[in-house]
Amino acid sequence: MEPGVVPGAVRADDRFPATRPRGQNRPGGDAMRKPTRLVPLTGAALIAAALMSVTPAHAGTADDLRTRVDGARASAGCAPLAWTTEGATVAWYSSWINADYNIAHAKTSDALFAPLPPIDLHTNPQTDPIGALAAVNVTADRAVVIDQSGSRDRYAVDMLMGKAAEAIADCGYDTFGVGNFRNDNADLSSVAVALYTAHKEDPVTGTGADGIQVDDRAEVNPEIGREWSKSTATYNLRAEGLPWARINIAYLGDDNKFVQENNIDVTVGWSWTRTGKVIDAPWLTVSATSAGPAGLKLTCSVTSDSPTELVNGPSADKSGTIEFAGGITPQPAKPCG
Numbered sequence: 001m002e003p004g005v006v007p008g009a010v011r012a013d014d015r016f017p018a019t020r021p022r023g024q025n026r027p028g029g030d031a032m033r034k035p036t037r038l039v040p041l042t043g044a045a046l047i048a049a050a051l052m053s054v055t056p057a058h059a060g061t062a063d064d065l066r067t068r069v070d071g072a073r074a075s076a077g078c079a080p081l082a083w084t085t086e087g088a089t090v091a092w093y094s095s096w097i098n099a100d101y102n103i104a105h106a107k108t109s110d111a112l113f114a115p116l117p118p119i120d121l122h123t124n125p126q127t128d129p130i131g132a133l134a135a136v137n138v139t140a141d142r143a144v145v146i147d148q149s150g151s152r153d154r155y156a157v158d159m160l161m162g163k164a165a166e167a168i169a170d171c172g173y174d175t176f177g178v179g180n181f182r183n184d185n186a187d188l189s190s191v192a193v194a195l196y197t198a199h200k201e202d203p204v205t206g207t208g209a210d211g212i213q214v215d216d217r218a219e220v221n222p223e224i225g226r227e228w229s230k231s232t233a234t235y236n237l238r239a240e241g242l243p244w245a246r247i248n249i250a251y252l253g254d255d256n257k258f259v260q261e262n263n264i265d266v267t268v269g270w271s272w273t274r275t276g277k278v279i280d281a282p283w284l285t286v287s288a289t290s291a292g293p294a295g296l297k298l299t300c301s302v303t304s305d306s307p308t309e310l311v312n313g314p315s316a317d318k319s320g321t322i323e324f325a326g327g328i329t330p331q332p333a334k335p336c337g
Contacts, residue, residue, distance in 0.1 A: 061153040061180040062088075065191055068161050069168055069176060076169035081195070086136040087177020090145060091194040093132065094125040095181040098147040099190035125194065133196060140196040142172065147192035153182065156189045164193050173197055232275055233282030235336075236301045237322075239270040244292040245324070250333065251284045252276060263289060266296065278304075287333035288324040295326035300336035 066083065073081055125132035129143035146164040150156035167173070173195040182189040235251050245266045253259035253276040264272070276282070284302050301319040318337025325331070 061157065061182070061189065061191065062178050064153075065157050065160070065178045065180065065193065068157065069164075069178065069193060072161065072165065072168045076171070078169065078171035079174070081176040082174060082198075084138075084175055084177055086133065086138045087175055087194045087196065088179055089119070089136050089177065090121070090125050090129070090132045090179075091147075091177045091192040092179025092181065093119060093121050094145045094147045094194065095179045095190040095192040097124060097126075098149055098192065099181045099183055099188055125192075129194065129196065133194075138196070139199040140175075141199050143194065143196035144173075145192060145194045147190060149188055149190040151187050151189070153180070153189045153191070156180075156191045160191050160193065164195075167195050168193070170195070230277045230279055231282075231304045233278045234301075234303045235272075235274045235276075235282070235284045236299075237272040237284075237286070237336075238299045239266050239268070240297040240299060240321075242268055242294060243270070243296050244294065245296040246289040247296070247298075248287045248289060248333070249284070250287075252278050252280065252282045254278070256280055266298075284318075284336040285333040286322050286336070288331040290328045291324035291326055291331060292328075293326050296324045298322045302336050 070080065121132050121135040123131040123135065125145040126147065129145045130140055132145065133140045133143055144167050146160065146167060148156050148160035148163055150159055161168075175196050175198050177194045178192065179194075180189065180191045233252065237249070243266050247264050247266055248260065248262045249264060249272070250258065250260045251274060253274075255277065256279050259274075259276070282302050282304050284300060286298060286300070288296060298321060299319075300322055301317075303317045320337045322334045322336060324334075
């Protein structure tokens with residue numbers, strides 16, 4: 001057995017000739033060596049096995065790299081990249097191969113570390129990124145996988161960002177994944193990014209009954225339906241009598257956000273109006289920080305022009321009065337209607 005060779009290990013350069021240093025030949029030649037093959041996994045099982053092994057160990061480094069890629073993409077003026085588990089699997093596999101080769105090179109032997117990785121894509125993602133993605137059931141029109149290693153995680157990430165800057169700024173890519181493999185015994189961290197353009201089938205077109213050309217695969221922008229389902233809510237409050245109070249108001253605002261306005265002084269003739277684009281049924285509540293010596297009576301209303309309610313009913317409109325007894329101690333919130 002050669003010095004430093006792990007018994008039974010599958011050599012990265014046996015499976016991926018492109019990773020073998022030029023001019024390096026082993027005693028006895030490749031013909032005398034029959035490497036052990038990993039059990040191939042496919043589809044969801046392959047991806048799950050990969051992530052079970054890699055995500056928890058160095059998620060911080062991968063998360064940092066992912067954030068850096070997102071930032072560089074935004075700086076380039078391109079649309080954000082979609083992150084996928086499949087892209088991350090390919091990137092991690094590339095980082096493992098890169099660490100495997102670099103460890104062997106640093107030790108001036110072709111020995112590989114143990115244990116073996118939980119997946120085998122049967123191709124080198126750097127030289128065959130399309131094939132590596134196909135191994136995880138992804139069809140890509142174009143792809144690139146770039147990796148980098150260093151003695152520290154941050155060094156490896158910094159160097160990779162410089163190395164991959166041009167590819168990240170290529171607005172033609174729409175999907176990505178990142179990966180990190182670290183071998184603490186060898187003081188080596190390897191990181192990788194996989195960028196690709198996901199394949200999209202050509203639209204299937206035809207002619208409708210009215211003779212108008214239609215796209216059978218056209219999809220309605222979900223935001224259109226979301227905007228249609230929104231309603232304009234109008235909230236009104238008006239003080240009655242001779243108040244001298246301080247109140248807090250809460251209501252459903254734009255995009256269903258909770259809105260609170262605090263410490264509002266209420267005196268004679270006070271009124272208040274707000275509007276919001278909401279999805280759910282609107283609501284309004286008032287609490288009193290101090291109702292004053294005479295107490296407080298408010299006339300309130302909540303109205304909505306929801307298109308869904310106009311068709312299906314019932315109406316979400318509310319009206320009525322909100323009253324607080326006189327005093328200077330806080331009183332809990334009361335709803336309108």
